[in-house]
Amino acid sequence: MKFKRVLKYLFFVVITVSLAFLYSFSSKRNNALEIEEPIIEFNEGETNFLTYSMVNKLLIQNTESIQNQAKSVIDLYVLENNVSKNPYVEKADVFLTIDGRLKSVVKQRQPVARILGAEEVYYIDKQGIKMPLSTNYSSRVLLVSGVNNDDEISEILPLILKIEGDDFLHKEIVGILKSAENEYQFSARSGEYKIDFGNLSEMDIKFKKLKAFYNKTFEDKTIQNYKTINVKYHNQVVCTK
Template sequence: MKLLNRKNIQLVVMIGVVLFLFAFTSKRNESRKIEKTDVQFVGENNLLVTTEIVNKMLIDKSKQGKSIDKDKLDLNTLEKTISNHDMIEKSEVFVSIDGTLKAVVTQRTPIARFIDDDTSFYIDSKGDRMPLSKIYAARVPLVSGRLTSENQQEIAALLKILYTDDFLKKNITGMRIENNGDVFLRTRNYDYDILFGKTINMEAKFNNYKAFYQKAVSDSSINYYKKINLKFTQQVVCTK
């Protein structure tokens, strides 16, 4: 019985010591000063926003910058501030054990650039409009014509196919949207226009174009065409 009591007492003491050390360490960790900031960008895309810009948002929003205590930081507010930037999709902000205020940033991905006489903007991978970057111009297809709130998501779905398909991304450089909803595509290396038609049966149309392209290149006839019509999913109509 005495042995059991002794073991119980030792166990209670050990638990107490562990809890004390945990509380002491946590309190000391919270009161540490922020020593530095570190910004990391996710992915391999070219930077549409600089490390300096994100750092400035971190420091300005935390008011005292590097001298602030860790327990006085509002990490949720910092994340919202960074994520609300026009070029940023989302961010994660946290403080590492060594006192570094870190921001892991995912940028928005432009997949096309719309141009007309009055305005110019990107369309991102979610189909939303985003402003041009002041530090980097993305190499994406140029879009012109009738882009409205009604057809924007349909056009964005077409642009996503162009962006994610290696062959199309390499060869298609532009798009024109007619008032009747028909889409024309421009190629990088050839003079013909591609009449894509409406934004329906898109995968089938592109598969037809790839089959035509492969045959026309192999028999050297591709340079003779002026217009490639993909409106009919059962055939490709070519005009010389």
């Protein structure tokens, strides 16, 4: 009986040592393998500012491409940080798959407006973060003029998001002009008329009046008779022909 116990113990030790050796050998061999061409994925339904080639060029370490480098020297944090620094990237995840492939999943920023500033033209996303124009892709968003600094962007952003979040307003309003008096005027898709919105107070009430006016004038087909539609006065819509 004692001999059998010793035999079982020795068998257990041999198995444990063998497994440890195989794991160590496999791990070293895996780390020595070189990175193949990375897998790059973009979230569905997003803009196309970035291409596979552009992201691939961001996957660099020590100024060199990670392709054909050993897995043991790859720093995933550095690679993920490199991709995330791109102004079109909202979020990036870089990791090794179960089968050892390097994969990058990229969420691109979604522009909500194009700012036509006095000194530069750029997009902003829903957080007000600037995005440069791209030669690769042009996004059809609100055109905003008269806004020239970060404070003014923060001020107008709630108005932009209000328009962006409403199906009708999103389709109908194509431009916003801010005046020196801090009042706003809209350009419309359906006609040459202008919409005087006034300042940013009581936005919900003003948009409610504007929609009611649209419903009536679209129904009787008189919308094209007007040059300006003014909703900035309390309880009324003032128009000029």
